Amino acid sequence: MTNQAIADGLRHASDTRVIEVGRAILSRTGEILARSLAQPGRPLLIVADERTWVAAGEAVAASLQAAGLTQTEPLVFPGTPTLYAAYEHCETIRERLMETNALGVAVGAGTLNDLVKLASGELDQPYAVVGTAASMDGYSGFGAPMSQGGVKITMPCPAPAVVLFDLDVAAAAPKAMVASGYGDLAAKIPAGADWILSDAIGLDPIDPLAWDLVQGGVAEALSRPDALAAGDADAYEGLVEGLLLSGLAMQVYKGTRPASGAEHYFSHLWELDHLGADLDPPLSHGYKVAIGTLAMTAFYERFMARDLAAIDVDAVVAAWPTWDAVEADIRSKLTGPLAEKGVRETREKYVDAAGLRTRVQTLVDGWPSLRPRLVDQLMPARDLQRMLAAAGTPTRPEDIGLTLAELKDTFPKAMYYRSRYTVLDVTREIGWFDELVDEVFAPGGLWT
């Protein structure tokens, strides 16, 4: 079923040609790359760190040799401190690829993949990744988050041509990594609900293929958190495929909408604040996303407890603030360059009173069919919290070094941070936003 989904995704993906997930994939790497990546007269360059070299790199090198593929000396970064996605490392890899005329084979997780992805992209040449941990959904996506001069930005570059994943390697990876991947996949639940709402008002129409790719296997992939935490290799198939399908969906859609909604903005904002950046390894993407996901799932629960069809559209339109008032509010919630970004991004989704009337009326009229779709998409926050805990993923703000007040303060920031329309915007537009945020943090809530 899921393999069929991967085949469907590959037919429409812009960059990725081959995805293989299974047991004993490492020993088949040479055979697979011989037909999917290797080019006459060009060697392959394995890029790993000391840990991923032991976990998979050595076996990949042996498999390449057995398949008669030429390799140049592997580039192995130190295992400690944990390799960081810094542009200087990308330059090192790019130089080595140029000197040797080689094609890159990343052996590792998010950081190593991103470094080889960007280096290969800058040289306009394909590369392969052999994933070593089910830690996030970026393996099969385009673009590479990279820090340069102290700022982290996502640099554009194509996705890998070939993605290989050995389930025994994934199951043997540090537990924190699978816990992180589980958090990143759980995000597809509120992210999907955000897309449904944006589709409903005609802003971001749902692309059926991208939707099926990313949402088709999520429930199944999240269904065995205990087995994942216990390192059961077979349980990893759903999670790994779910994460890879999410990346493929982004390739098909040529954007991140299928895989992320407001929950990811919580994570991005904390990342900009360098939350957990001094830890080794640094606080992972999936851990931050997990808390953003729970926050948004709890917010959705409060939203769904009300009857949107019963709102007074005239009263909502009469109470709609002018752009100047919105801008003043943005500047009271965000500071520095982030305030400028917030103003720019929010301006894109702001409408005047007439536009608001159309938007709200559309939601009110569509609510009888919209509501059941959202109910199907969402799940109770406490259930999700239990599943995240079983996978070893953080479930409380303090687990990632945040206070409740800091988490609460992130809600308006996440609303203003990007032009992407989410449930945070819906509730701001109908005047519920502040009340719903208060309800999430009222006694008897998920964390109170």
Ligand SMILES: [Zn+2]
């Ligand atoms: Zn993510």
